[in-house]
Amino acid sequence: MPETSGSPLPEPIPITLKINGSSHSIEVRPWSTLLDVLRDHIHLTDTKIGCDHGQCGACTILLNGQRINSCLSLAVMHNGDEITTIGGIADCENLHPLQQAFIKHDALQCGYCTPGQICSAIGLVSEGHAKSREDIRELMSGNLCRCGAYTNIVDAIEEVMRSESSTT
Amino acid sequence: MPTKHIGQPYDRSDARDKVLGRATYTAEHLVPDLLHGHVISSKIACGRITHLNTDHALKIPGVIAVLSHKTDFKTARFDLSYKDMDSPPGSPFRPFSTPEVKFAMQPIALVVAESTELARYAARLVEVTYEVDPHNTDLMGSLSESKAGKGLRAGVESPSNRGDFRAAYNKSEVQTSSDYLHPSQHHNPMEMHASIVHYHDEKSLTIYDKTQGVKNSQHYVTMAFGLRKKNVRVLSPFVGGAFGSGLRPQYQLFLATLAALELKRSVKVQLTRPQMFSFGHRPKTHQTVSLGASRDGKINAIFHHAVGETSRFEDYIENVATWAAKLYDAENVEQQYRIVPLDTYTPLDMRAPGGASGLYALECAMDELATELKMDPLDLRLKNYSEEDPSAGKPFSSKALKECFAQGSTRFGWDSRHQRTDTPYGKHRGSGMATGIWDALQFPTRAAATLASDLKLEIRIATADIGTGTYTIMKQIAAEELGLPTESVDAKLGDTDFPFAFIQGGSATAASVGSAVRKACRKVQKQLLKEAGKMKNSPFQHADIDDVVFEDGLLKRKDDPQMQTSLKQIFADRDIDQIDKKCTWTPNLLKQRKYSMNTHSAVFVEVEVDADVGFVSVERVVVAVAAGRILNPKTARSQILGGVVWGISMALHEESYMDNSLGRFINHDFANYHIPVNADIKDIEVIFVEEDDTVVNPLGVKGLGEIGLVGVPAAVANAVFDATGKRVRELPITPDKLFAEP
Ligand code: FES
Ligand code: FES
Numbered sequence: 065m066p067e068t069s070g071s072p073l074p075e076p077i078p079i080t081l082k083i084n085g086s087s088h089s090i091e092v093r094p095w096s097t098l099l100d101v102l103r104d105h106i107h108l109t110d111t112k113i114g115c116d117h118g119q120c121g122a123c124t125i126l127l128n129g130q131r132i133n134s135c136l137s138l139a140v141m142h143n144g145d146e147i148t149t150i151g152g153i154a155d156c157e158n159l160h161p162l163q164q165a166f167i168k169h170d171a172l173q174c175g176y177c178t179p180g181q182i183c184s185a186i187g188l189v190s191e192g193h194a195k196s197r198e199d200i201r202e203l204m205s206g207n208l209c210r211c212g213a214y215t216n217i218v219d220a221i222e223e224v225m226r227s228e229s230s231t232t
Numbered sequence: 233m234p235t236k237h238i239g240q241p242y243d244r245s246d247a248r249d250k251v252l253g254r255a256t257y258t259a260e261h262l263v264p265d266l267l268h269g270h271v272i273s274s275k276i277a278c279g280r281i282t283h284l285n286t287d288h289a290l291k292i293p294g295v296i297a298v299l300s301h302k303t304d305f306k307t308a309r310f311d312l313s314y315k316d317m318d319s320p321p322g323s324p325f326r327p328f329s330t331p332e333v334k335f336a337m338q339p340i341a342l343v344v345a346e347s348t349e350l351a352r353y354a355a356r357l358v359e360v361t362y363e364v365d366p367h368n369t370d371l372m373g374s375l376s377e378s379k380a381g382k383g384l385r386a387g388v389e390s391p392s393n394r395g396d397f398r399a400a401y402n403k404s405e406v407q408t409s410s411d412y413l414h415p416s417q418h419h420n421p422m423e424m425h426a427s428i429v430h431y432h433d434e435k436s437l438t439i440y441d442k443t444q445g446v447k448n449s450q451h452y453v454t455m456a457f458g459l460r461k462k463n464v465r466v467l468s469p470f471v472g473g474a475f476g477s478g479l480r481p482q483y484q485l486f487l488a489t490l491a492a493l494e495l496k497r498s499v500k501v502q503l504t505r506p507q508m509f510s511f512g513h514r515p516k517t518h519q520t521v522s523l524g525a526s527r528d529g530k531i532n533a534i535f536h537h538a539v540g541e542t543s544r545f546e547d548y549i550e551n552v553a554t555w556a557a558k559l560y561d562a563e564n565v566e567q568q569y570r571i572v573p574l575d576t577y578t579p580l581d582m583r584a585p586g587g588a589s590g591l592y593a594l595e596c597a598m599d600e601l602a603t604e605l606k607m608d609p610l611d612l613r614l615k616n617y618s619e620e621d622p623s624a625g626k627p628f629s630s631k632a633l634k635e636c637f638a639q640g641s642t643r644f645g646w647d648s649r650h651q652r653t654d655t656p657y658g659k660h661r662g663s664g665m666a667t668g669i670w671d672a673l674q675f676p677t678r679a680a681a682t683l684a685s686d687l688k689l690e691i692r693i694a695t696a697d698i699g700t701g702t703y704t705i706m707k708q709i710a711a712e713e714l715g716l717p718t719e720s721v722d723a724k725l726g727d728t729d730f731p732f733a734f735i736q737g738g739s740a741t742a743a744s745v746g747s748a749v750r751k752a753c754r755k756v757q758k759q760l761l762k763e764a765g766k767m768k769n770s771p772f773q774h775a776d777i778d779d780v781v782f783e784d785g786l787l788k789r790k791d792d793p794q795m796q797t798s799l800k801q802i803f804a805d806r807d808i809d810q811i812d813k814k815c816t817w818t819p820n821l822l823k824q825r826k827y828s829m830n831t832h833s834a835v836f837v838e839v840e841v842d843a844d845v846g847f848v849s850v851e852r853v854v855v856a857v858a859a860g861r862i863l864n865p866k867t868a869r870s871q872i873l874g875g876v877v878w879g880i881s882m883a884l885h886e887e888s889y890m891d892n893s894l895g896r897f898i899n900h901d902f903a904n905y906h907i908p909v910n911a912d913i914k915d916i917e918v919i920f921v922e923e924d925d926t927v928v929n930p931l932g933v934k935g936l937g938e939i940g941l942v943g944v945p946a947a948v949a950n951a952v953f954d955a956t957g958k959r960v961r962e963l964p965i966t967p968d969k970l971f972a973e974p
Contacts (some may be wrong), residue, residue, distance in 0.1 A: 073292065095349055104268075104348055109260035110253025112472070114422045115505040119902035122422055150253035163251040167243050170870045174699030175250030176422040176472030182251060205909040208902065210422045210473050211699050212877025213870060214913040 079143040083108065084152025092139045099123045099134040102149065110151040112176055114208065121207030124180035124187070125149050131187025133206075150179035153186065161227070162186060165220035173211035181207050185221045189228065197222055233861060233922060236783075237712040238931075241866035245704040245723070246470070246697070255470040258442040259426035259502045266428070267296055269344045269491055269501035270351035271484070272358055273337040273510055277895025278367035278575045281331040281340060281360060289343060289354040298358060299491055300341035301328045306458075307490075313455040317448045317735050318479040320578065321383035322546030327483045328490070333362065334544060335577045336896035337510035342487045344499060367575040367895040371516045371541045372413075378539045378570035381549040387673055387738050388586075391536075391553045392623045395564030400533035404524025408601045409535075412521070412593040414945075414963040416541070416888040416897070417514040419582050420907065421698075423472020426502035427485040429492035436463035437492065441485050443468050444478035444696050445735030450728045452481040453489050461728075468726040471698040475878075476581040478698070479737050482511050509900035512580020513888055515540040515571075517552060517589045521597035524564075529607050529615045531562045536594060542571040543578040550579075550586030555669055556594050557623035558830070560616045565623075575895055581737060583878055584938035587670050588945065592882070592963070595666035595946030599953065609665055609950065610641060621828035629827040629927035632858035633667065636834035636921050640856035641665075643917060644836035652954055660841045661851070662955025668833035668943030672860065672934035673740040676818040678731030679748035681710070683756050684810045685803035687785055689716060691752065692724045695733035695745045699874075700937060701867035702741055708863060709746050709931070713753035714799075715782035731814060739831070739935030742863060747929045748817040755813035757782060763806045764797055771795035819929060827927050831859040831934045835879075835943035839951040846967025848952055849914070850880050853944070856919040860934035865920065868936055872918045875940020881908050882941075883948035884964050906964075 076091035083106070092101055099116070102108045102125075111134060114122030118136040125134045126148040153160045162185050165171070172178040184207045194200045200218050209217065234240055249255040274281075286298040299305075305328075308314065314324040327339050341358055345351035368374060382390070401407060423442060430438040437459070441449045446466040454461050471478060488501040503510075517540040524533030538552040553567040582588075602609040617634065620627050641647070649663040680692045691710050697703050706723035710716075724730060733745060754777075761780060764772040764787055771789055772780065781788050787802070789795040803809075838852040853876050862868045885906040888897040899905050918940075925932045945963065952970075953959050960969045 093349065095353075100348060103260070107262060109256070112257075112423070113259075114424070115902050117505065117901060117903070119505075120422065150251075154252060159248075159251065166251050167247040170244055170247070170866050172244070172247060172250055172699075173701075173870055173874060174422065174471060174473040175246070175255055176257060178250050179253045201911045201913070205911045208422065208907060208909060210420060210475070210907060211870075212874035212908070212913070214877065214908070214910045215873055215916055216870060217910065 077140050079140060081142060081145060081147055083147045084149060094138060094140045096139045097135050098137045098139045098142060101139040102134060108149060108151065110179055111149045112179055121184060122177050122180045124183045124207060126183055126187060129190065131184050150183055153182065161224045162220065165224050169216045169220040171213050171216040171220040173213055177207060177209045181209065181217055189225055194225065233924065235712060237708045237718060238863055240864065242704060242708060242718060242864055244701055244867055245707055257423050257470050257472045258440045258468060259428065259500060261428055261440045263428055263430045263498045265498060267344050267346065267495065267497050267499045268348045268351045269342045269487060269499055270355045271339045271487065271501065271503065271507060272341040272343065272355050273507060274333045274340045276333055276362045276364050277336040277369065279333050279363050279365040281333065282363050283361040284341060285359040288357040292350065292354050294346040294350045295354045296344045297495055298341055298343050299328065299494060301331045303328065303494065305490060305494055307456050308458060316452045316480050317445060318581065320385055320546045320548045325545060327486050335575055337507065339483050339487060342491055342501065344491050344495060369574050369576055369890050369895045370892045371518065371572055371574065374572045374574065375518060375539055378572045381547065381569045381571040383547055383549055385549055387671065388549050388551055389554055391567030391569050392557050393566050397533050397535050397564045397566035400564035401522060401524035401535065404533055405527050406525045406604055408597065408604050409520065409522035410597060410600055410961055412519045412596060412961045414517060414589060414592060416516045416890060417582060417886045418509050418888050419475045419477035420508055421473030421475060421477055424503050424505060424508055425477065425482050425484050426500065427488040428500040429488045429498060431492040431496060431498045434493060435459060439464065439466045441466055441468055442471060442478055443481065444474050444698055444737055446726055446728045447694050447732055448735050449481045449485055453485065456486065457489060457493060466728045468696060471696055474698045475583040476585065476737065477512065479581050479735050480512065505902065506900040509888060509897045511577050514582035515542065515548060515579035519593035521593050523597055523601045525601060525605065529605050529612050531560055531616045533564045534560060534562045535566045537568045538590065539570045539572060541574050541576065541579060543576055544573045546578040547571060548579040550581065552586045552590040555587065555590050558621050559618065559667060559669055561618035561622050562616065584670065584941045587938060587942045588882060591668060591942045592945040595943060596949050599664065599950040610637060610646060613637065613667055624828050626826060626828050629829045630860065630923035630925040631832060632921045632923045633832035633834065636832060636856035636858050639919050639921060640834040640836050640854050643919060644854040646836055652957065657843050660843055660955040661838060662841065662951045663838050664947045664950025664954050665836045666943040666946035666950060668835060668939055670739060670831045670939045670942055672743065672829035672831055672928050673738045674743040674819045674929060675734035675740055676816060677733045677744040677748040678814065678816045679752040680731050680814045681752040681756050682810055682812050687716060687720055687799055688722065689714060689720055690722045690724060691749055692730040693733050693745055693748060694728055694730040695725045695741060696736040697725060698736060700741065700871060701864060702745060704867055705742055705746055705863045706749050709749045710753050713750055714756060715784055715786065739937040739939065743929050743933040743935055746863065746931050746933055748815065750931060751815045751817045752813050755815055756811050759811045759813065760787060760799060760802055763808065764802050767802065767805045823927060829928050831939040833857045833939050833943050835947040837947040837951045839948065839955055841952060841955040843956065846970040848884055848965060850948060852915040854917045855940065856921055857939055858921045858923050859936050859939055860923050860925045860928055861932035862920050862922060863933060868920065869918045871936045872940035873916050875938065876916050876944055877908055877913055878941045879944020880948060882963060883945040887964050
């Protein structure tokens, strides 16, 4: 049902987000999701939107090192939090091993799910639960890829996981 | 047949930008003072809007306007002005032109505000009342109202007939006949449709649009709004998937343009995921296939009848019932294709339109016949194999399907495949196979090439890369022609300032765009040779283009490669800054007329069915593809992998569920509309059986976008039968259907 009259708009609240190492002080209304703040308010569009409802994983970012769907979290809850988006993964122009592996294994086609896939994969590797290809498939199932790059995504993640475990 | 650059597994050239998050998709372009539009969708399927009250919405500070049929705006009067390159016959839907509602979730108003959140919020304050008319969205209840699916559409042909099916079928020793059904499906690329219209003045706009053809969007906008092409530039450098959804300009483009012109401001309109279910879709289709054969498996009678849905305002048609006559050499074939107008939006080409549907039914029917004959399904295909195209009475330009069968079955281990066990519980393995076929289409395409004195080469075409690898192959072909490293080539696309290309679809882009790139580069070659001939003591004075090669930045005589000059030297000596060439490439119709041109595939699938819960898991797929020359085996493989995932999805997951009482697709989000997740996809092996095809085009390329999909749904369904002994003839094959009593 449409509401009969608009309630007064909620007041903006000042917050500071540390995004990819730099600090952003902004005023946001409590209804703004972290995703909308990143994309629309700060114009960091490297994080993607595929559903806005926690159903696709395109908006995956790392929040204090953990992967989350940024469309499911309100920005006002994250005052002072460390946020890493795909744009903050590489060390300047040196790609992260997962970024390299995604290129090598062609783990992308249109590339729209890719920022979310890579952030999610970084989260997965640091969680340390995945031991096999099957584990990777299962634990990457929150990130949809309509282009169907799944097998290449698993190849890329497996390669990086293997090389990390052999060096540690 | 790889050469220096063509046929090499180069990394996708835009992959670096994509993994760094630097590829800019439509909704992400930075435009100053941008307003945000939120679309309000109709809650009814049929009727008209009687009241639309915007007072409350407009009271909110920051809400600029609510546009609807009540807005007094001027656009073109005639239907013709709203036709695009992919319009089926009929009158295109014109948003906000009347208060009439013709389909559920029709866009009925656009709220424009200073932010997305505000627009979305204000949309909830708009009050709409409707007068409701009865609707009909029920294909199965309306089969008797079908009409002939006729009319002109690029790439669509009428089903052909030969012999006398009925008489031959009646006399056949073995007869099978079954009905098949698959539901509507929506493209759902990961990137939702969006348009940004950057307003310069009332006559000039720069538009970012999610599209498979910028020229198509430009054509539509300029025709509908009476603008001039030179003042409307459309860009779409990166497309987050489309699969057909961007073949026609979608309504967000119209609405964003309308709002920008009305408000004299720049406007962005991005659809929501539920709204991605509010426009074109793969039509629900009912099919009957009857096969008549002799005991030894020779088919002499084929009947393929298909009925698909369309809207009330356009007659959407596709090639559903044309494939049997091409694939098998039976003497008597009857094919029919009909459509039923319903109160939905017009269907829209979706990856392998027609082929995915038609081959599903046909190749399941082949399996049923093989079962009836107690014959190996692969032997049945071989027994009825046709070297020529019997529907056209012409040879194929190339057809390595037999080789696909051989290589695919060996790799799969078809002969030693798992045998079914007849226990009613536990996990059962089963194997199935099917044939795929698709057209090798191509369209006239223009290209521009600029070679600068530092040997940087730029290629420009107004085509698209929807994840297919267009950027990458453009670079490879150009590098090959001019003997330069791929790093020296910059490929540019997705901009109406560039030369014309048709919409990216039908697996036609690599062949069309690739041929245009080659031709433009050959013109640059000729100019280089001409200039070289004018150099002092030049060994190239009287040389013909066939007498020379371009290699490693050098121009060399073939008969004596020591006779050479560097391309840089030519620029320096002749004192020129750059060479600019344009060309138009058209398929050689005179040569092609004598042939049928198709791609083929052989698909082998192993499934595991958990008989206790009815869960189907596709354990392994081997697909062997014959599609001419492969430009880049790495990106080509990815395209086929994607096609296979789509095929599995069609067989087991996807369904836009139409609630006929509401007249609406009710599962319109990713929680309820299932597509495979990573855990659903296991082993997929891709084999390319290369064909040396000199007819299709000088590159020998046939296209890959659809052939990876077409045979897969049937192969999965056939494997499920093999595992369970149960024929589910309605997609998707879900546990409820596996458990249902026959
Ligand atoms: S946009 Fe957040 S999960 Fe889809
Ligand atoms: S690469 Fe296109 S959605 Fe994953």
